[in-house]
Amino acid sequence: MLCRILDAQHIYKKFLRRFTSMKKKMTTVAFKGTKEQEAALDALIAELKGEEGALMRVLQGAQGIYGYLPIEVQKHIAVALDVSLSEVYGVSTFYSQFSLNPKGEVAIGVCLGTACYVKGSGDIINKVTEILGVKAGETSPDGRYSLEATRCIGACGLAPVLTINDEVYGRLTVADIKGILEKYM
Amino acid sequence: MKTLAELAAIKEATAGDLAIRTGGAQNSEEKHVLICGGTGCTSSGSPALREAMIEEINAVGLADKVKVVQTGCFGLCALGPIVIVYPEGTFYSRIELKDVKEIVDEHLLNGHIVKRLVYKETLKEDGTVSALNSTRFYAKQNRVALRNCGVIDPENINEYIAGDGYKALGKVLTEMKPQEVIDIILESGLRGRGGGGFPTGRKWQFAAAQPAGKKYVVCNADEGDPGAFMDRSILEGDPHAVFEAMAIAGYAIGADEGYIYVRAEYPIAVHRLQVALKQARENGMLGKDIFGTGFNFDIQLRLGAGAFVCGEETALLTSIEGNRGEPRPRPPFPAVKGLFGKPTIINNVETYANIPQIILKGAKWFTSMGTEKSKGTKVFALGGKIENTGLVEIPMGTTLREVVEEIGGGIPNGKKFKAAQTGGPSGGCIPADLIDTPIDYDNLISIGSMMGSGGLIVMDEDNCMVDIAKFFLEFTVDESCGKCTPCRVGVPKLLEILEKITSGNGELEDLDRLEELANYIKSASLCGLGQTAPNPILSTLRYFKDEYIAHIVDKKCPAGVCKNLMQYTIAPENCFGCGMCVRACPVGAITQTDLAPTKGKKSPYAIDASKCIKCGACISTCKFNAIYKA
Numbered sequence: 099m100l101c102r103i104l105d106a107q108h109i110y111k112k113f114l115r116r117f118t119s120m121k122k123k124m125t126t127v128a129f130k131g132t133k134e135q136e137a138a139l140d141a142l143i144a145e146l147k148g149e150e151g152a153l154m155r156v157l158q159g160a161q162g163i164y165g166y167l168p169i170e171v172q173k174h175i176a177v178a179l180d181v182s183l184s185e186v187y188g189v190s191t192f193y194s195q196f197s198l199n200p201k202g203e204v205a206i207g208v209c210l211g212t213a214c215y216v217k218g219s220g221d222i223i224n225k226v227t228e229i230l231g232v233k234a235g236e237t238s239p240d241g242r243y244s245l246e247a248t249r250c251i252g253a254c255g256l257a258p259v260l261t262i263n264d265e266v267y268g269r270l271t272v273a274d275i276k277g278i279l280e281k282y283m
Numbered sequence: 284m285k286t287l288a289e290l291a292a293i294k295e296a297t298a299g300d301l302a303i304r305t306g307g308a309q310n311s312e313e314k315h316v317l318i319c320g321g322t323g324c325t326s327s328g329s330p331a332l333r334e335a336m337i338e339e340i341n342a343v344g345l346a347d348k349v350k351v352v353q354t355g356c357f358g359l360c361a362l363g364p365i366v367i368v369y370p371e372g373t374f375y376s377r378i379e380l381k382d383v384k385e386i387v388d389e390h391l392l393n394g395h396i397v398k399r400l401v402y403k404e405t406l407k408e409d410g411t412v413s414a415l416n417s418t419r420f421y422a423k424q425n426r427v428a429l430r431n432c433g434v435i436d437p438e439n440i441n442e443y444i445a446g447d448g449y450k451a452l453g454k455v456l457t458e459m460k461p462q463e464v465i466d467i468i469l470e471s472g473l474r475g476r477g478g479g480g481f482p483t484g485r486k487w488q489f490a491a492a493q494p495a496g497k498k499y500v501v502c503n504a505d506e507g508d509p510g511a512f513m514d515r516s517i518l519e520g521d522p523h524a525v526f527e528a529m530a531i532a533g534y535a536i537g538a539d540e541g542y543i544y545v546r547a548e549y550p551i552a553v554h555r556l557q558v559a560l561k562q563a564r565e566n567g568m569l570g571k572d573i574f575g576t577g578f579n580f581d582i583q584l585r586l587g588a589g590a591f592v593c594g595e596e597t598a599l600l601t602s603i604e605g606n607r608g609e610p611r612p613r614p615p616f617p618a619v620k621g622l623f624g625k626p627t628i629i630n631n632v633e634t635y636a637n638i639p640q641i642i643l644k645g646a647k648w649f650t651s652m653g654t655e656k657s658k659g660t661k662v663f664a665l666g667g668k669i670e671n672t673g674l675v676e677i678p679m680g681t682t683l684r685e686v687v688e689e690i691g692g693g694i695p696n697g698k699k700f701k702a703a704q705t706g707g708p709s710g711g712c713i714p715a716d717l718i719d720t721p722i723d724y725d726n727l728i729s730i731g732s733m734m735g736s737g738g739l740i741v742m743d744e745d746n747c748m749v750d751i752a753k754f755f756l757e758f759t760v761d762e763s764c765g766k767c768t769p770c771r772v773g774v775p776k777l778l779e780i781l782e783k784i785t786s787g788n789g790e791l792e793d794l795d796r797l798e799e800l801a802n803y804i805k806s807a808s809l810c811g812l813g814q815t816a817p818n819p820i821l822s823t824l825r826y827f828k829d830e831y832i833a834h835i836v837d838k839k840c841p842a843g844v845c846k847n848l849m850q851y852t853i854a855p856e857n858c859f860g861c862g863m864c865v866r867a868c869p870v871g872a873i874t875q876t877d878l879a880p881t882k883g884k885k886s887p888y889a890i891d892a893s894k895c896i897k898c899g900a901c902i903s904t905c906k907f908n909a910i911y912k913a
Contacts (some may be wrong), residue, residue, distance in 0.1 A: 100414070110284060130705070151604045154585075154588065158586060189606065192590060193587075196588055212666065212754070213510040213740060213885070218670060228869070235382055249509060250511070250512070251322075253323055254510055254664065254666040255673055256326055257667075259326070262334070273903055273904060
């Protein structure tokens with residue numbers, strides 16, 4: 099039945115696009131973990147190993163330690179917890195909060211929750227991309243800026259909302275964006 | 284460990300504090316300054332405000348007469364940050380740092396209300412303020428689940444105890460049998476507030492009927508619907524109510540362990556839960572031998588990691604187990620085989636928040652609110668095109684019109700109400716001609732939407748309903764876990780058809796295709812996410828078919844949202860020929876025409892539609908409103 103609805107050429111194009119956008123891209127930034135970070139991770143693993151449901155908590159802790167989950171760290175966790183790397187990778191790519199990419203020094207998030215969306219946050223995120231040349235989900239090659247389309251952050255009363263690092267900017271219009279970004283340039 | 288007598292002593296000692304805030308001590312010398320510490324007000328700067336307020340109060344020497352209290356959400360998020368001064372109940376809105384000194388000097392020191400900053404609706408003509416619950420926003424509300432939000436300091440367990448906190452747990456443990464607890468919940472008719480509306484008492488009954496042994500009580504705080512923040516506000520404003528209810532549930536079904544699965548995107552809620560958990564354990568409200576009755580119960584927190592599907596109960600359990608949060612087929616239901624394979628009840632935050640009061644006040648009190656089949660109240664997060672965005676709690680059966688026009692204060696900028704969206708990505712749109720529908724579980728389902736967890740997004744004439752359906756579909760496509768085919772493959776197909784329509788390539792047959800495929804997905808998907816994913820399409824098709832047809836036949840987007848169907852045009856009679864738009868245009872689509880200029884103007888400009896990328900940059904730079912889109 100589905101076949102009747104398919105339009106082969108159309109589908110192929112869309113498939114390609116969706117496939118490339120859905121997959122979590124691995125970072126091209128080199129891994130620079132320190133001994134202290136590794137010690138902190140090992141301590142965490144020692145504390146949680148053997149508890150039921152430990153993998154998620156270890157990954158959450160590791161992301162807190164490194165800021166993201168480089169493949170080197172995932173391998174380390176797989177060995178230490180005695181689970182397969184594919185299992186670790188399966189979990190780290192399933193949840194959107196786990197990032198395989200380091201965040202930019204200026205981490206920008208634009209809320210695309212419903213309340214923000216109906217108040218025009220789609221235009222806000224386009225404007226950020228236009229100014230910085232960074233698309234949603236990407237980090238600029240120099241590691242300076244990253245842009246993320248976030249799920250509802252719950253500041254619906256301030257819609258539309260943009261966050262930069264821990265600062266929240268609300269009740270925005272497209273015209274405000276340039277001035278806000280200039281503070282971080 | 285506390286005994287019931289010690290609990291009563293704490294209540295006695297703190298009750299005076301609470302009375303100042305609830306109208307019981309109007310003539311009190313002591314004043315309380317309540318500052319909202321919910322996520323909304325925190326985002327607009329309430330923590331800095333609180334520090335400045337404390338500093339200023341110390342500076343003028345009022346530290347022993349004025350207490351600054353951080354509370355949970357007051358509900359009127361649109362006016363945040365909010366500051367309320369008790370015992371008068373003066374409601375100050377949108378307070379900035381520079382206003383702090385004026386409030387301290389004028390109000391706290393000299394006793395004069397700062398009229399400039401008072402919420403206008405509470406300011407009477409004679410210069411005094413009226414009670415908050417006389418305002419349109421609060422008048423029709425009935426705060427049961429939210430009763431402590433915006434009243435107590437959530438990081439102080441004594442204030443929770445002062446408002447009869449943990450009294451219901453004490454009553455249950457010392458006076459009632461587990462079955463009696465379940466009977467009260469059954470009798471109250473309480474239904475799950477997370478969306479499905481399954482009777483809570485029946486869930487408990489199933490789990491209690493399982494053979495004794497390890498059982499779990501789980502709280503679903505993975506509130507993922509975009510635009511919904513009811514559960515977050517309860518966790519931030521009244522975390523102990525959830526603990527107390529979970530302990531009661533544990534007693535009723537014979538469990539000694541509970542889990543709260545909370546979104547990691549809610550850092551304030553997580554922090555409050557951690558603080559409250561520590562205090563509850565220190566005071567013996569959780570842990571071993573609670574109130575000396577021999578009953579043990581403890582709670583653990585688990586953080587989500589940003590997967591919408593984990594709001595589905597079986598996926599949530601899989602996630603707590605540390606795996607990819609994929610749903611499992613039911614049966615077996617969690618009440619039989621849930622977390623780690625053991626009998627488990629799983630209820631939503633708001634459901635739990637009702638339970639201690641049902642125990643204390645009785646099932647009759649609860650059934651006195653609401654409609655025949657939907658008892659009690661429901662919390663909604665009002666958002667979108669509405670004046671009073673925020674959190675409201677209304678008795679079931681209140682009409683949508685009352686919510687939008689009275690409580691919500693209507694649509695801003697004189698625009699017309701077009702539709703309200705409930706139930707998030709699983710729900711549907713309610714059009715203007717059904718605005719008088721009383722809100723309850725069954726009514727919403729019969730008109731093609733659903734209660735959902737309580738997000739209520741209002742849309743006006745500038746919102747395109749096809750675009751809204753597309754927005755929700757993009758969300759579910761992104762969030763589909765990929766386990767079952769109808770959802771993983773079918774929903775992206777729906778989205779493709781919508782994209783085809785909004786890009787101007789739609790055909791009328793597409794509407795039949797949408798409907799046919801939507802019904803297959805609904806009936807064949809494994810979990811609630813897939814079964815409800817087509818709802819945004821089905822409900823907009825049902826009520827706004829003319830908009831779909833306008834996109835397909837006339838190649839026009841009536842609301843002017845769908846970019847590919849829009850054209851930007853410069854009206855020559857309004858154009859001064861200043862050339863601002865030319866500089867703003869990123870693709871050089873604007874050139875000057877050789878039309879003769881009118882007096883005092885230069886030749887008008889025109890947009891080359893084949894080059895225009897419809898970014899809208901020209902519109903925002905034009906000072907003469909000469910550019911329009913249609």
